[in-house]
Amino acid sequence: TRTSVVTGSASGIGATTARLLAERGERVIGIDLRNADVEADLSVPEGRADAAARAIELAGGTIDAVIACAGISAPIPKTISVNYFGVTELLTALLPALAASDAPRAAVVSSMASLQPNSAEMVEAALAGDEAGALRIAAELAEQGPEAGYLVYPSSKRALARWVRRESITPAWAGAGIPLNAVAPGTVITPMTADLLKTPEGAAMVDAAVPMPLNYHQPPESVANLLIWLTSVENSHLAGQVVYDDGGADATLRGDDI
Numbered sequence: 001t002r003t004s005v006v007t008g009s010a011s012g013i014g015a016t017t018a019r020l021l022a023e024r025g026e027r028v029i030g031i032d033l034r035n036a037d038v039e040a041d042l043s044v045p046e047g048r049a050d051a052a053a054r055a056i057e058l059a060g061g062t063i064d065a066v067i068a069c070a071g072i073s074a075p076i077p078k079t080i081s082v083n084y085f086g087v088t089e090l091l092t093a094l095l096p097a098l099a100a101s102d103a104p105r106a107a108v109v110s111s112m113a114s115l116q117p118n119s120a121e122m123v124e125a126a127l128a129g130d131e132a133g134a135l136r137i138a139a140e141l142a143e144q145g146p147e148a149g150y151l152v153y154p155s156s157k158r159a160l161a162r163w164v165r166r167e168s169i170t171p172a173w174a175g176a177g178i179p180l181n182a183v184a185p186g187t188v189i190t191p192m193t194a195d196l197l198k199t200p201e202g203a204a205m206v207d208a209a210v211p212m213p214l215n216y217h218q219p220p221e222s223v224a225n226l227l228i229w230l231t232s233v234e235n236s237h238l239a240g241q242v243v244y245d246d247g248g249a250d251a252t253l254r255g256d257d258i
């Protein structure tokens with residue numbers, strides 16, 4: 001049996017991924033703020049280091065797959081810390097345990113929102129590993145009001161997608177035989193989107209930004225099953241990709257622009 005570490009395991013896409021893996025008889029070590037094997041706060045460096053150390057200990061030193069789902073969508077500075085640094089620092093800290101596996105794999109959850117308007121400055125600060133700088137830019141945006149604040153989430157997901165592309169081909173990942181990829185969902189029916197989708201006005205707003213001609217809003221299983229395949233033994237060569245699993249939103253919005 002494989003051992004997978006799943007972040008955000010207490011809710012939504014992460015909880016569904018953990019359940020589907022467990023149903024297959026695989027071992028799951030969940031990380032979340034609460035209701036998880038490892039309870040830790042991925043918004044801060046100590047929480048990330050603590051989560052990695054405890055997950056490695058529970059796994060007995062070898063981790064076969066890491067699936068990073070934990071994230072928040074609020075227009076606040078913390079969003080860049082959880083969605084970017086909470087993923088990249090955790091994955092980096094788990095690398096030694098992944099390298100001990102015969103078939104190590106990793107996948108993260110970006111978003112089709114990474115295609116939406118974002119702050120290039122914040123994306124660059126994140127990719128440079130400058131969390132304080134990225135937080136400062138996010139705070140400035142949040143202070144300018146809701147419209148500017150809403151750039152924080154797409155910026156966090158754009159930075160994460162770029163990190164995956166850059167890192168996936170390095171000696172640490174590709175060189176160590178570890179496929180690293182991202183998935184980019186459309187609008188997934190989870191607690192994160194529940195309030196927005198409750199009213200026709202909220203749903204119309206979401207649908208204007210994220211058009212989904214194929215099968216409309218998606219269940220968390222549609223993303224979880226892809227994450228599970230990307231981190232399975234079967235995936236030997238798919239690396240550095242952002243897989244848009246979004247009901248056709250990316251094809252609608254970007255068209256030929258790829």
Ligand code: NAI
Pocket residue numbers: 007008009010011012013014031032033034040041042043069070071072073082083086109110111112184185186187188189190191192193
């Ligand atoms: P959710 O809100 O149901 O689950 C997110 C989980 O992350 C929660 O259990 C939460 O406690 C955990 N988490 C948040 N902050 C944390 C922290 N500081 N430390 C540890 N755990 C923390 O959300 P959902 O919808 O399952 O989202 C999962 C991922 O998918 C997120 O990264 C989100 O940005 C992304 N996504 C979601 C979409 C949607 O429409 N729901 C669309 C595209 C991407």
